[in-house]
Amino acid sequence: MTFQEADHILIPLLDGTHAQAQVVRVNQDRLLIHLTATRATQQTKVSPIPAKRVLATVRVDKTSLSTDQWPVIGYESRPHGITTSPQDLTDGDALDPAIVEAFANALNGLYPWDGFPDPDFFTQFLRRPAQLPDGVRMSTDFPTPDP
Numbered sequence: 001m002t003f004q005e006a007d008h009i010l011i012p013l014l015d016g017t018h019a020q021a022q023v024v025r026v027n028q029d030r031l032l033i034h035l036t037a038t039r040a041t042q043q044t045k046v047s048p049i050p051a052k053r054v055l056a057t058v059r060v061d062k063t064s065l066s067t068d069q070w071p072v073i074g075y076e077s078r079p080h081g082i083t084t085s086p087q088d089l090t091d092g093d094a095l096d097p098a099i100v101e102a103f104a105n106a107l108n109g110l111y112p113w114d115g116f117p118d119p120d121f122f123t124q125f126l127r128r129p130a131q132l133p134d135g136v137r138m139s140t141d142f143p144t145p146d147p
Contacts (some may be wrong), residue, residue: 046074
């Protein structure tokens with residue numbers, strides 16, 4: 001899959017819908033993307049994402065993405081007021097796409113925010129880690145499976 005800066009992409013969610021994200025920077029092996037909790041479809045009319053809707057900016061291992069795993073639905077200017085540098089793409093580890101998908105599901109209340117062994121795992125990726133996004137659910141908010 002070929003991604004370009006400013007592409008709007010769809011991250012699949014557990015309920016069959018998609019979360020909208022935007023490619024910020026690209027190199028051969030990685031993507032830097034802005035994640036939102038906004039739902040979108042292939043038919044969504046793409047418009048600029050307001051900075052307040054960007055909940056996280058993460059580095060992704062592009063080589064682990066399968067073809068069309070994250071479809072491109074258009075492109076638009078990047079959010080104003082969020083600065084990134086080329087180092088943001090290369091500094092630090094890149095996340096596996098499965099982790100990003102789990103994160104997008106947690107942002108949308110479809111996966112427990114504290115579902116990883118480190119209960120604050122997702123919090124480290126937030127732009128504003130002091131405040132969890134609306135709609136986040138903890139493990140105790142999900143029904144317990146029948147024995």
